[in-house]
Amino acid sequence: MSRGESLMAELIKGMHDLAIDLGQHNDYADKLLLKNNAMTEKLVVMKEYKQAINAVDACQAPGHRAKLVAGLQQESRQVQALKEEKRILEHSMEEMLQVFNILMVQHRKFVEDCRRSDAMIDLLHKLREQPSYTEDSRVIKLAALAKDVVEKASANECKYKELIVRLATENATMRLLLNMPNTHISNALNVGKLQISEAESEPQSSNFENKAGSNV
Secondary structure (H helix, E strand, O other): OOHHHHHHHHHHHHHHHHHHHHHHHHHHHHHHHHHHHHHHHHHHHHHHHHHHHHHHHHHOOHHHHHHHHHHHHHHHHHHHHHHHHHHHHHHHHHHHHHHHHHHHHHHHHHHHHHHHHHHHHHHHHHHHHOOOHHHHHHHHHHHHHHHHHHHHHHHHHHHHHHHHHHHHHHHHHHHHHHOOOHHHHHHHHHHHHHHHHHHHHOOOOOHHHHHHHHHO
């Protein structure tokens, strides 16, 4: 199998895996939307319940008024907590969509760089099969150009992997938020931000750069 065919097979496999991952995230986004709609319906019910409590409170004796006020305050706090949770979910979904858009832009750029580097490597191999002493400088320039293209593609691959790590960390934080009581949401957000900063600071290695450098 030639170098171009091997890279194309790896690229197709990566695009297939990315498509599967995007499908899974779409399903997860649909679940979040369903939960958001359920929360909205619950807020409407809570509002109606609050109005009913006010109507009952107006008819109750003074001795029971304090208990009704305490219950109403508790319900109000629950409503505020639900609103905050809804806001956090909406913000997280917006960030996830932004990361998806950046990821797709980087992926398309990486694919284009791979195609360009494959074309340059094939041209260089053809020139090596027919050496000419009068065209040494031309071959050297083409080799330098091919090396530059491969290095750019490798750098883009590193950025692509960093975005994937960040997206995975954000997804883990989202799952943690959905399964955690409201009192711990702020602490979970701080932990998620710390994990994202640590993941972005880790160096990313590139096997593609080593393979392309050996061929050049």
